[in-house]
Amino acid sequence: MSGNKMTNIEVYRKKWHFNIGIFIFGVIFIYLAATVLLYLTGNHVSIYEVREGSIQKDTAYTGLILREETVVTADTSGYVNYFPLEGSKVGAQTKVYCMTPDKLEFKSSGSEEDTQALSAEEQASVLQQTRSFSDSFDSDKFSDVYALKDRVSTILESKSTQSRQAQLDQMVIDGSQQLQIYNAATDGIILFSTDGCESVTMDTVTEDMISKADYKASYLQNNTYVNAGDPVYKLVRSDLWHIVLLLDDETAEELKENSSVSIKFSKDNQTAVAKLEIKKKGKQNYAFLTLDSSMIRYASDRYVDIELILEDQSGLKIPKSSVIKKDFYTVPEDYLSKNGSGVLIDDGSDSANFQEAEVYYRDNENGMIYLDADALKEGTVLRKEDSEDTYALKVKETLRGVYNINKGYAEFRQVQILCESDEYYIVESGSDYSLSNYDHIALSGEGIHENDVVF
Template sequence: MKNEKVNKYIEKEKKMMKEKKIKSRVNKHINLGLIVYFIIFAYLVFCILNFSFSEKTNYTMAEPGAIIESEVFNGLIIRDETIIFSQIDGKANYFVPEGEKVKKGALISCIDNNGEITAAINDKLQVAKASLLSDVDLSTNNYKYIQDKLKSYVLYKHSRPFGHTYSAKVDIEKAIFDASNTVLLEDDQMLRNILSNSLARDENIYYALKSGVISYQFDGFERLTIDNFIPESLDQIVVAQDVLVDSTTKKDVPLFKIVNNHKWYLAAEINDVCEKYLEDENTATINISYNNMKIQGNIYKILNEDTKTYIILEFDRYLNEFLDDRFLQFSIIYSSSEGIKIPASSITQKDFLKIPVKALMKSNRQSEVKKKIVSKDAVGGESLEGVPIQIYKIKDKDAYIPKSDKLGVGDELVYILENGKNETYKINEVTPLEGVYVINKGYAAFKFIEVLSYTEHYKIVKDNVSFGVSRYDRIATDASILEENQIIN
């Protein structure tokens, strides 16, 4: 009985000790799990804070751009202009709109000194105005002219002074005024019936003496030609007058002018740099400042007077584009480079080994070269070792590869020529190449560039170059804070 109690006590103690061990083990597991969890949590917090407070890498999109080297000048437009004067006082009626090209002998205007002609054409004029307001029968030429004026203002409003807004308004109003105050009759016989009396007497009727473009604007430069041009003309002030604003005219007052549309000229003072650039040229390309329009003209003459130089350019196109202008601001383009525009701060340099393209080989779809190494076990004490390489650039007969622990200056490469003979090439030096860090894949990858032109802040690099920068790559804006293969935040 006593032994029985002792055994029960021993069993009870063993059971209690076993339970304590299990609890101790559970506590150990719980503590270890908490520690691991805490470590993971702390690491995640560190990563988040590090990402939040670390400096972000700014990038620039590789987009098309251009660098144009040019100088701005102020030019005077010289045209072959023939003025037609009124022979009597009266009311002027016009039958051709501003800027329209006419043939020799075309009916342009008539003067009504007694009211007969005005009364006869009033009905037709009212019909024309009604058509204009209803937008049913608007002249195609006038409609296009007004449309072009509006389009020109919208496209180029940012490149012209604020005062151009008012000027554009006046131009558009003038176009509408011209359209409604010129009798646009397609039926020549109807026009002849209206003017039958005047035509019979052949008086007060004005025809085009030659073919050309009709204009009703006068500024005092109409008699200026390339033969009587003097440098002082460039300093004169333009006072423009539009005869359509006032329909009444007087004897010996300009009625309209015919502009020769075959050729026109642009005279300007240039500097020594421009003169030197043009001295061996026959043509020059100019860029019009206010609408960014590029036109090419012949160099008609270069004049040297005292210490100044003047140029006269000849053009045979775009007369109507500048019919309203007498002075024109333009730039002469010395050079123009187009490609990918990259900030100068994005550009860095990296040293490369230059090796012959013939030394490149393929092994398991990877490029490699055969490097000569010293080996005691090899015949002759030398053997060849295949070294995997990454090609960064191929130009002409040379390939550019990065330095590595296995390949550098002084190493010798062996390759087989077409005739079966072995050729040995010793790497003598490193060649620095300009490039940028492309971060498309989340790390800084070096891509080389070929610079076409540059300024203080930007460079234009060649587009579509193998192993180089491509259009719309993301390029690190500041290359100085990065290293190759660095992970980008």
């Protein structure tokens, strides 16, 4: 009987319940998938942050220094020793040097001061001398090595100068009969070197002098023997001095209308403004720079390395690779709607259709605005608001600009270029329709179009 029993069992499907967690997960998954897909297929743009900066256009030169110099010679033969330091200012009747028939013996004080290391200023001077020598070294002018040796020796000897001066002064007080004291005839800056260029003037300077051809300087040191009539020191008697340069034709042409020029001294990075005069002698262009200050800083130098600052412009600094050219229609500003958001398109009927149009540049001088040539067809007729006047789009102008991507998509911004270097432009800041400090722009403007979404 049990095998013949009928079973009456009904199977019901489970009731479906909405799962909010799965739904949210699905939305996130779709979003991530779309983002990855857009990233893989989209236009990848490197970003550059606009910052304020400057560009200096300068050219490096080595110039010959001319000064009002007087060479003083020895009245008698003997060993010379000096009272003042080189480069110091001496007055008339100031003790300058003494002559003795024999070398003077100076006692070392043995103090810590005499044996201490060079000061920062002395180290900087030695470094500058060696760097200048290295930059201009010519194997055909080996005498420059000895000139460097003499300069460095002079700096090193200055460590014991105070002790030497004190002992010389004591010898004078003691009335040593060996000492013959000589005073300065006039005031000036005292130097202990000669080079034969002391009498050179702006009229007699030559190309070979500027290029250091056959240049040789003699450096006078303490306790060295000199003959009567030999130079013992020289005085620079005026703060007015000149730097003479050789210019190429292009630079001479660029500067010919200038009466002054800014310069930078490589020795200490000091800057100055010099009076400028350019003269043509034969095939060479001579630039004469005249200064009336800072002479004492470079009194011991016959040659000086400088940079002519031909241009010094500040503004917003952007890479050249960011800048592109784009065409725009020029339209009288009267055809822009009163709210400034678009123009009226004349379709031939009594009414006109409004179309949004962004202004990319405004020429206030000529009363023209610039509209994107890609957003409007050539020949499109615009109608002036509250008027029957019309204007057909035809005339185009080209603007240089960059793509601003602050909002995640490309927006053209025109730039006014002030100056340039090999890799960067300096552009005007603070103008309408242009860039601002800290804007983000595309590092390379090529291949990007208006309103492109960038990653």
